[in-house]
Amino acid sequence: MPEVTTHTRTVPLGETVLELSWAASTEVGRRREVNQDAVLADYPLFVVADGMGGHLGGEIASASTVERLRAVVATGPVSTKNIEKALSRAVKDIVAHPETTDEGTGTTLTGVYLETQTDEPHWVTLNIGDSRVYLLRDGEIVQVTTDxxxxxxxxAAGRLSPEEAENHPYGNVITRAVGPSDSVKPDYLRLDVLDGDRFVICSDGLTKELTDFGIRHFLEANANPAAAVEAMMAAALENGGRDNISIVVLDVIRRSA
Incomplete structure (x- = not known):
C-alpha cells in the first residue's frame, strides 16, 4: 500500500480562518485486476469517481470525469454551473473514446467543495451514483449523500430494510451515472462550515467492507487524515477488498483570525 500524505491549506474567511487538512488514496483491492476508481483532492474540490463498464470503459469514464473537474479547479471558480459543464464534456469524452463501446460504461461521482463566493461560506456536496460522502460532527457520523x-x-419505498440491503442481489445496480445515457446533473446539498467537522468521501469499495460505525471508529482513532485513510484502507483490504477502494478524509478547523 503506497504511503499517504496529508496536505494542508489555510483559507481566510473574513473574521475567521479555515484550516483544512486532507489525504486521499485509491487501491485496486484484492479481487479486481484494474482500478476503475479515480480521485481528485485539490482545494476547493474533493471527489471520488467509481467507473463501470467492460474492458477499460470504467477506467476511462472515471479518469475523464476527474480530469475535466481538475480543469475546473485550475481555472475556477468551482460552482454547480461549471461542474455540470465539465461533466457534459466528460460524457463527450467517454462517447468519443474507442474503448468505451459498452452501453453500461459510466462512472459515479461524489464529493464536496468549499463555496466562498457567497456572504457566508458553505460546503456543497455533489452526488451521482452510490459513492458516498460521510460527515463526522459532534461525535456522530452521518451519510450526507443519498445513493x-x-x-x-x-x-425508501419501505420494501427493504437496511440489513436486507447488505446482501441484496441488486446491491451493485445504480440508477444514475455520468455516462452516455444519463443526466449529468448531480444532487447538491449545502452544509455549514463548522469547526471540527471531518468528511469521508469514498467509493463503495470501502462501504462494502466497513460499516458506518467502523468508519467512525477509524476517524476517532486517527486524528491525522493520512493515518485515518491508511487505517481504513488496511481494514477494508483485510475484510476482503472485494472492489476498488478510494478514500478521501478532509478535516476542518475554523478559528478566529
Whole structure:
C-alpha cells in the first residue's frame, strides 16, 4: 500500500480562518485486476469517481470525469454551473473514446467543495451514483449523500430494510451515472462550515467492507487524515477488498483570525 500524505491549506474567511487538512488514496483491492476508481483532492474540490463498464470503459469514464473537474479547479471558480459543464464534456469524452463501446460504461461521482463566493461560506456536496460522502460532527457520523441505486429505492419505498440491503442481489445496480445515457446533473446539498467537522468521501469499495460505525471508529482513532485513510484502507483490504477502494478524509478547523 503506497504511503499517504496529508496536505494542508489555510483559507481566510473574513473574521475567521479555515484550516483544512486532507489525504486521499485509491487501491485496486484484492479481487479486481484494474482500478476503475479515480480521485481528485485539490482545494476547493474533493471527489471520488467509481467507473463501470467492460474492458477499460470504467477506467476511462472515471479518469475523464476527474480530469475535466481538475480543469475546473485550475481555472475556477468551482460552482454547480461549471461542474455540470465539465461533466457534459466528460460524457463527450467517454462517447468519443474507442474503448468505451459498452452501453453500461459510466462512472459515479461524489464529493464536496468549499463555496466562498457567497456572504457566508458553505460546503456543497455533489452526488451521482452510490459513492458516498460521510460527515463526522459532534461525535456522530452521518451519510450526507443519498445513493442512486435500486437497493436505496427499495429501502425508501419501505420494501427493504437496511440489513436486507447488505446482501441484496441488486446491491451493485445504480440508477444514475455520468455516462452516455444519463443526466449529468448531480444532487447538491449545502452544509455549514463548522469547526471540527471531518468528511469521508469514498467509493463503495470501502462501504462494502466497513460499516458506518467502523468508519467512525477509524476517524476517532486517527486524528491525522493520512493515518485515518491508511487505517481504513488496511481494514477494508483485510475484510476482503472485494472492489476498488478510494478514500478521501478532509478535516476542518475554523478559528478566529
Amino acid at each position: 442512486h441505486s435500486v437497493v436505496q429505492e427499495l429501502i
